[in-house]
Amino acid sequence: MGRWEPNARERLAEAALGLYGERGYEQTTVAEIAKRAGLTERTFFRHYADKREVLFAGSRDLQELFVRAVADAPENAAPIDALALGLHAVCAVFADRRPFARARHAVITANAELRERELIKLASLSAALADTLRLRGVAEPAASLAAEAGVSVFKVGFERWIAAAEDRDLAQLVREALTELRAVAAGS
């Protein structure tokens, strides 16, 4: 496996985001990413399957974390309260990643294939959350609707969090989005 490279994964991600932003995602090669990070291509491929995975590896981790928190919610928690616990868990992970999230968002927004991939990841998250709620005994269509609501709240809160002038916490913005969704659904 070669020698141990301190923070190789993070260095590669940072180098990749920098290059995607400067030259465009399509124009950047794995060789260039490795070079900027001061690492070899071989090291790159120990951490990421390809240059797209640098952008989406985090989505998989997020889904696992979100699902686990919902699954572990107290047995008697209402679906929306179980989802709130999941949202809280994922927000904690993002706390110090705003610059990365902003750079990532700019790259994805500029590329149709990446935008599609992002939609697929969100649909996958929603499906996984609906499965989890059903395992908790939530019937349909409540499970699917609650899962979709949870993803919408995360998405809207996240988009506000990465907006240019925004400096509030992700957790706060997501909580506000959940409160707002409740108000909207109640007809206010």
Place this chain on the structure above:
Amino acid sequence: MGRWEPNARERLAEAALGLYGERGYEQTTVAEIAKRAGLTERTFFRHYADKREVLFAGSRDLQELFVRAVADAPENAAPIDALALGLHAVCAVFADRRPFARARHAVITANAELRERELIKLASLSAALADTLRLRGVAEPAASLAAEAGVSVFKVGFERWIAAAEDRDLAQLVREALTELRAVAAGS
């Protein structure tokens, strides 16, 4: 423009769906679709840009109808009530299209590219509804959250409507999904 062909558009759509279901979407050509419909390729291209558009032309019409109904809702209607009017308008259009919708859904589910396209169409619908709500004076994040909720309610109601044993109306299933979303958001 050639001679007038009665119901050419519908005949082409029916022929296309039949072939996509029997042979697979990828394996079907426009020539085969036109032949089964008893029409020419030239007529096909007067109605659809390509074989994919047979599946997605309806999504564009749906978006226009949905957006117009939300825009035309009474000025003092709450966002969720404006959306309910939009949902009601689109459900009316689908009333007699369940067999087509079921066949279309089976084709889309079987093909990754088409599933992505469907996600893009739903994201586009959500963005258009959020724009419409903002034009009605709804602030963010309420506009985006309400739009996402409206799309989720439609999606979940629609998926139940096309389920194998289901025979209730789309309008009824969508109304139930909206009621269920309100209950979920309220924490029940």
